[in-house]
Amino acid sequence: SQQGEEDPQALSIQEGENATMNCSYKTSINNLQWYRQNSGRGLVHLILIRSNEREKHSGRLRVTLDTSKKSSSLLITASRAADTASYFCATGAYAGNMLTFGGGTRLMVKP
């Protein structure tokens, strides 16, 4: 079964609104990362939060991590049509030496 699972699977909002995506995982992690994928393209790294961090900001992105609940959220503020993409969380752990991805949230921002 997959390590990370995003919720919701799809999200449609108007430009200017905030978008929140959630991710749950199952095992111990070293860090949790969020990636973006535009249609037909590869994934692009957005932000990494370590297991000893609770919140991190990068521009219009805000990520929270709750290790007790094994969950994370990605908030995109003041969304733009260009934010339309799929967003994936990925967990990194010492064990296994790999990143494990969830199923992604497809975000559509309407102009």
Added chain:
Amino acid sequence: DTAVSQTPKYLVTQMGNDKSIKCEQNLGHDTMYWYKQDSKKFLKIMFSYNNKELIINETVPNRFSPKSPDKAHLNLHINSLELGDSAVYFCASSDRGFTEAFFGQGTRLTVV
């Protein structure tokens, strides 16, 4: 310069054929990966490899094999292709196995 490049971008082939996808990274990373993305966009790790260790996802059929001629390259060989192998395959690299990963643009494999 492209950090992680993979070729070809598109690959159409018949069932039963053997094919390879090449991947190269110029970032000096120690770890490279292959991921398979299915039609529902789910990304499944296939292999994680650095110059010391190959980690194989146990669910990957042994028809799939990674080949690494050197630290900057990790090619994917697929034998006896099946219809279910149709997907987009992504190569990626990172400094270590759980740090920020850089992805190639993907290879869309279609088996007919």
